[in-house]
Amino acid sequence: MDVTQVIEGGWITVIGVTVVFTILGILALVLYFVGWLERRLVEREKPAAQPTATPSPAAEVKEEKPSIPPRDLAVITAAILAYTAEKASQLRPLPFRRKVSDSWRLYGLQTQMEDVEDFNYEIGKW
Amino acid sequence: MDVTQVIEGGWITVIGVTVVFTILGILALVLYFVGWLERRLVEREKPAAQPTATPSPAAEVKEEKPSIPPRDLAVITAAILAYTAEKASQLRPLPFRRKVSDSWRLYGLQTQMEDVEDFNYEIGKW
Amino acid sequence: MDVTQVIEGGWITVIGVTVVFTILGILALVLYFVGWLERRLVEREKPAAQPTATPSPAAEVKEEKPSIPPRDLAVITAAILAYTAEKASQLRPLPFRRKVSDSWRLYGLQTQMEDVEDFNYEIGKW
Amino acid sequence: MATFIDFLNTLGLLHLTVGNVIMILVGLTLVYLAIRYEMEPLLLLPIGITAVLVNLPLSGIANWPVAVNLPENVSDSIFKTIAYMSDHYGEPGLFDLIYYLLVKTEVVPLLIFFGLGAMTDFGPMIADPKTALLGAAAQIGVFVAMLTALALGFNLHQAASIGIIGGADGPTTIYLTTKLAPEILAATAVAAYSYMSLVPLIQPPIIKALTTPEERKIRMEQLRPVSKREKILFPVITMIVIGLLVPSAAPLIGMLMIGNLFRESGVVERLSKAAQEELMNIVTIFLGLGVGSTMRAESFLTAQTLMILGLGVVAFASATAGGVLFGKLMMKISGGRINPMIGAAGVSAVPMSARVVQRIASEEDPGNFILMHAMGPNVAGVIGTAVVAGVFLALLG
Amino acid sequence: MATFIDFLNTLGLLHLTVGNVIMILVGLTLVYLAIRYEMEPLLLLPIGITAVLVNLPLSGIANWPVAVNLPENVSDSIFKTIAYMSDHYGEPGLFDLIYYLLVKTEVVPLLIFFGLGAMTDFGPMIADPKTALLGAAAQIGVFVAMLTALALGFNLHQAASIGIIGGADGPTTIYLTTKLAPEILAATAVAAYSYMSLVPLIQPPIIKALTTPEERKIRMEQLRPVSKREKILFPVITMIVIGLLVPSAAPLIGMLMIGNLFRESGVVERLSKAAQEELMNIVTIFLGLGVGSTMRAESFLTAQTLMILGLGVVAFASATAGGVLFGKLMMKISGGRINPMIGAAGVSAVPMSARVVQRIASEEDPGNFILMHAMGPNVAGVIGTAVVAGVFLALLG
């Protein structure tokens, strides 16, 4: 244990903690500002069209309209899902890992979301 | 033809043949041993559950069976295809950019054609 | 502005324009020749089979219109799937080469098995 | 405490130059255009955002200058160049590696040509070979722009690189500029991709000015079908013919045709798909990052860049005019059986300029379908530009 | 006969050292954990099996030592380093090429950050920016572990690399260790990935010890929706802000944000998909092989490695504590509108630690959904750790 190095380490700690809080603090402030601007813009641009500009959280993930009305797609997909689900029907309690199954190819709109999420789960921790 | 080299080649042949039989022989022995261990483990772990551990030879290539009987899958898919196809059948007025929609995953045969065309549109100009 | 360079540029222009017209002209001539050969070959090979060799323009322009009306495609696909599914469930007489078809995208779980097997066939020999 | 002062010295903000700020704004503009107007987003978005990143001072992600006067014996060899750069400018950052190892060695432009070959259907040109000449005529724009650039004081190498913008083929532009005048790479690449997406704005007025409504109404007879055999022979023949006559165009044409053979042979679908998709996507990413990383203040913020952007318009406009005028000549010779507008598609920009032609044709006569006829000059234009690049390399390289 | 004796001398078995045997067992253990318990299999499986392979003597697949004292003028340049290594240790094997050309040049960690950016939705952090501070607070663990490592006798470079394990970001750990202390790369990488998969075991007791049931029951109001425009602006702004203030973090943050812009822009879906899938998968393979190939007996089998594994637990635990305690502070300031547990998600390990938080919340109150609120600190933690790595590089690099 080298005392000079520990002191140096202390300084680095002080700087590091300061910097990381400063940076993320500034980022937070900027994001608040951007959010405020966005709300102003939206209000000004289309005072009555807010629902369009601020989609429901569910729709927000996907920006564009699918060529099939999601409701119909949902029904069709549900048929397939129900079937595949039956096979995989062991209800696991909050699975910490969800298996990627081949049948995702049939899910349509759910595909990308789930696929990425699963990979996120495994890889995102990096 | 260099006699020394041929003699050397003879030696290499002797060594090579010996080694390759030895190596694959050892491998075979180890595999027999592993197989024996496996059977003992399985017998001990679940004396009645052998069917689970020993899938039929047909299924052996692929560990799992398709979760949907292909025939049902075909019918379901047809429903989806018919639906999406109708949507896609409107004659569009020479679109300058066609959006890639997620539902292409359900199109089956149309997939590649459209996919490549869209990318052509963007990249082909190079 | 350097006059020598501009003169040099003029020469390059003369050469360049000549070359590009010459090259593409030669290419055009060769293509006419190949086309003529092709027609002769086709006529000689199968005098009555021209319809087979000359697909309808609609099919040729395949970028714009799907070559099969999508609705029909759906029905046909369903038929194919039902058929292939039935075939797949029996013992096949060991085809020496099985073509990869686009419809594998619809098979779901069968996908990987077949895909890999076909590729194995071509690549696995390495 | 000394540590603290040390740290303050690493604040990039303190080292930000006016040039950096302008380049960041330029990068952001490209990003904005790419997202808001979908201007060639596959290239302009990566180029723009990378330009922003490399102009943040001290990041160390791109340390090596793009255009250096290397000693004679070093410039011969890419590996010596890299050693030399390491010695003089320190350890390479990620973008230095991408630029020097992938872009400057021409690996990336050539692999993109390979992928383009796998994606391109040369059928319309095979069906009507005379349209190939329209692809040659459009190259006139390259030379007009080159001569204008010379007149404006650019040297021959730079002028050739600027002229090739008129070919409307991004990878060819990058290939040639990297070899002849790397110092203006960012400018020519950005010009090429920007104007390409402006084709629907640049071409119509020129086409309309040079043609009469009657000419624009000309209908063309349906293209003959093309057999699989012809499509397979095409890349092989083209590679050999051009390779023997203009060897310096052989790398570009060769990779394009290998890709096309993969596509048309029908026996290597896996590789063809890989060339079009996984390999293409990855290479496209590296192209965008590599080109974007050359947008440094010192080489980009010059009067030259503005002139290059201006000359790009000249190039596109004169290429369009060249194609249309030669189209009129062919119309006369053929006795009015060729719609002269399809000459405008000779500038490449596949398939956008062909769609522009079709759109104008539809405006005059909704029943006039000349899209496929315009595709002939369109794909021929890609070959034509590669040939011109080969000529430039043979004479100047 | 001489030939035969020659051959016997090449038997690897005769050259097997005790160190090799232990390393093979370590590798097999990692493989076992990866398969049996699915512990971070995408990394630990390739790392483990590669460790087995490189410890088989005489295979020639990895000939170059990982940490060498290079002469001053050589270590400046990766290409000189490679020439030097070739001279002294012979032709490179496949794994030497992967490690020296892809991992040591930082190509692989940066491309993984690029892919992660394309896979990450920063929406929850944009919707509730104050949660970003929790991502900062969790970095305290990094410094606690660093100081502990210093106290245990590690030098500053090593201590910083060990501390960063607490950031729970594999690529950042690899990026920093490669630059500061390559001799302990294998140990820090294995520690980082191992503990990451143990997050569901490490975090709950700490969270529960530092919070009361009432605090854990706090419900948070629903997050506001985030517009597409905000999501597009976010990566651009973050890149510029952090790039100007901590330039040494710019490569990591820059690549992360380029990837995220690809994702959110909506105009380059092909490239975004490529970044997330084909490129990511390939790079992941090379990362696993490259890191695994550094697990050699001589550098791994030391008391240091055991200490590093111990310090990893310290790092993760103190990071969790830091986040939770700062969460309690924010709870007080906000008048009880913030559930302090979400601070624990500041350690990154996206999205596992957020799920852990949600699970504990559900245990107390099945109707309490704070998963999305926990995602804010979670993604902020990635940025925070990259910033800390930047500070280390600025002061020590």
Next chain:
Amino acid sequence: MATFIDFLNTLGLLHLTVGNVIMILVGLTLVYLAIRYEMEPLLLLPIGITAVLVNLPLSGIANWPVAVNLPENVSDSIFKTIAYMSDHYGEPGLFDLIYYLLVKTEVVPLLIFFGLGAMTDFGPMIADPKTALLGAAAQIGVFVAMLTALALGFNLHQAASIGIIGGADGPTTIYLTTKLAPEILAATAVAAYSYMSLVPLIQPPIIKALTTPEERKIRMEQLRPVSKREKILFPVITMIVIGLLVPSAAPLIGMLMIGNLFRESGVVERLSKAAQEELMNIVTIFLGLGVGSTMRAESFLTAQTLMILGLGVVAFASATAGGVLFGKLMMKISGGRINPMIGAAGVSAVPMSARVVQRIASEEDPGNFILMHAMGPNVAGVIGTAVVAGVFLALLG
């Protein structure tokens, strides 16, 4: 005017040699066979068309000779080699980079083995381990061909490379030839892939000549099922056993087994898929281009090449005979419970030779299914050939 004469001098046509013309025809023949008869198109198509391209004079796409006598101190290091080549033969073209950086460094063959591992199911060999010996017996062909080559005057290094063609494993052939005798790489690679696709023609007469109809009618009992655990243990055990006994085979076997572990572990499906698809496809493209680019007139158009093509038949035929004869021995020992034909599948060429065996069995008795039994020797043959390559490298490398 001088410019014009300069340009005429660059006409490739004027520099075309007879050798070039012949090589172009050879290349075209390969392309024809690949497309018309689907002879190993994934390799022979790229190889053939690349051979055409590199034999167009002056193209500059492949400037460096494939086999050079390098000074002793240069040949030790791939990077020195590259510097040396740059000095003596100028800037590398795309194909020089592919060949020297990807093929000659063994990156490409090893990554292909990695992908093959991920694609291969070793189940049939695990179920019936004694069939592994048939995979050893088929290697006799390798030695027969080697001795014949020696008798014809080839040196030991060349003879070993020629012999390995009989192993019917393309990447192993390329791996060994690149290390021992790069001057005949094109010939051995083309021979290996050509004969592989001729297996259905070469094998049946030999099999029928060496077996009686009664032997061919022998039915074998159904293979036992193989558990997932056994399949996971297999690659690990094989890597360690072979790695310790024949370390020089460890790179090939190691990569094969890492790929197989990815496949069988079931926890890294993404990486397994990437190894089989995106990475495999890209690497296959580069392998084809790299090998094709070595087909230059000076090294390919020799009497040696013809002899090599002839020796390839010897190798395949004697390998088949070796397998079948050993099969008969095993049949005797086992009391007639083994169909000797499955020995013919020991030549690898997965799964073609196994299908050939099944087809002959079906001809004799339509109800006889021995395909899966033939797959045992089939996959064992891959391992056997890699072991033999290891022995060659240990004794000659």
